[in-house]
Amino acid sequence: MITTSANLKRHMERKHPLVKLGDDRNDRVGVENNEELEASNSNSNEHGHNMPEPSTSFSAPDSAPDNQVTHSKEKLKMTQSSVTTFVKRKMGVTHRKIIDQKLLLLFTHDYQPFSVVDDYGFKSFVASLNSSYVLPSRKTISNSLLPAAYEEVYNRTKNILHDVKSISLTTDSWTSQNSESFLAVTAHFLNNNFEFKTCLLECISFPESHTSLNLATGLKKISNEWNIDDKILIVVSDNAVNIKKAIRDELKLKHFGCYAHNLNLIAQYSLKLITPILEKVNNIVNFFKRSTLARLNLESNKFR
Known part of the structure; x- marks a missing residue:
């Protein structure tokens, strides 16, 4: 057993010099005890005493004191614990996917930039939690992990809407400070448990002119993609002429003006006074x- 431990120690010193197996003081004590044990056995030989037969078990020779047996057992446990602690274990695919999904919440829920995975402090924090986990790069997040997560949510939402009988839509179009136009459509419905649910169906770039025909075409394309044409009860929007005409005249759907938008118009008119x-x-x-x-x-x- 002593030979096996020595071989393991030499292997770790040659191949893994940065891994510390234990306290050097304990190693020195172990060496001194081994030397004392060998000297004791040698003296016994000289006086004509029979040496104990070698044993394949961990138990020490009968001539060894009880404290040496205890020390050898403690040293073995310490060595095994040190190797388990410092040698990295390969992470399984399932465990890695779980951590990747939690990492994506930083971007999909907290709206953090992808560059956070390159920050020194964040990488050190993650390594201290699990040194076997390697953070994905920004390219991997944007080109692989995020599209895969979107596809999963898309399919799950589509399955939910398939079982819904009636849906109300809210829509709005606007232009950002960078002069980029957008169109958003949100679905509202009650599920089978009579729980109110809301799903954002689309928020897309809409570079076309905001005419009633173009808006109607965009809304029709979105409803066709989600297979909800025959489920729409009413569409809520602001009171702009173009969107009202697109819903009522082009799509032949029921329209309801946004109540909050009406209040805003009233407040703006009052402020003019x-x-x-x-x-x-x-x-x-x-x-x-x-x-x-x-x-x-x-x-x-x-x-x-």
């Missing part, structure tokens, strides 16, 4: 923002 007062308030605020002395006097109550 107090525009002179708002301008005066705005000038006062700007005056104190531009002058540090005026702001200090205001804070010290000199204007009261």
Whole structure:
């Protein structure tokens, strides 16, 4: 057994020099105990005592004290524990997929940039949790993991909508600050358990002119893709003329104006009636923002 441990130690020193098998002090104690044991056996030989037969079991010779047996067992356990702790184990495919799915939540739920996988602090944090897991690159995330996750969610949502009898849609189109136009469509329905559910069907780039015909074509394409043409009860949108005409005249569907949009129009119209007062308030605020002395006097109550 002593020879086996020595061979293992030499192997680790040659092939894995960075792996520390245990405390050097314990190793030295073990060597000293082994030397004492060999000296004791040698003295016994000289005095005519019979040497014990070699044993294939772990038990120490009868002439060895009990503390040497205990020490040898503890050293073996320490060596096995050290090797298990520091030698990396290959991660299974199933376990890796689970961690990959949790990693994707950083991007799909928290909207973190893909570059987070290149950050030193994040990589160190992940390595401390599981050193066998290798973070995927940004290219792998964008070209492989994310499309696979989208395909899974797409198929699951399509199966859910297949069992739904009636669906209401909400839609909106807008132009971003980068002058890029978008069209979004969301489905609302009750499932078999009478639970209210909402699914975003599409949010796509819409570079075409926002005419009623083009909007109707875009909405029709989306409804055909999700196989919900005969399930649409009503479509909710803002009160713009083009989208109302697309829903009512082009698609022949029931339309309902967005209540929140109507409230917003009412509030905007009401604010126009107090525009002179708002301008005066705005000038006062700007005056104190531009002058540090005026702001200090205001804070010290000199204007009261």
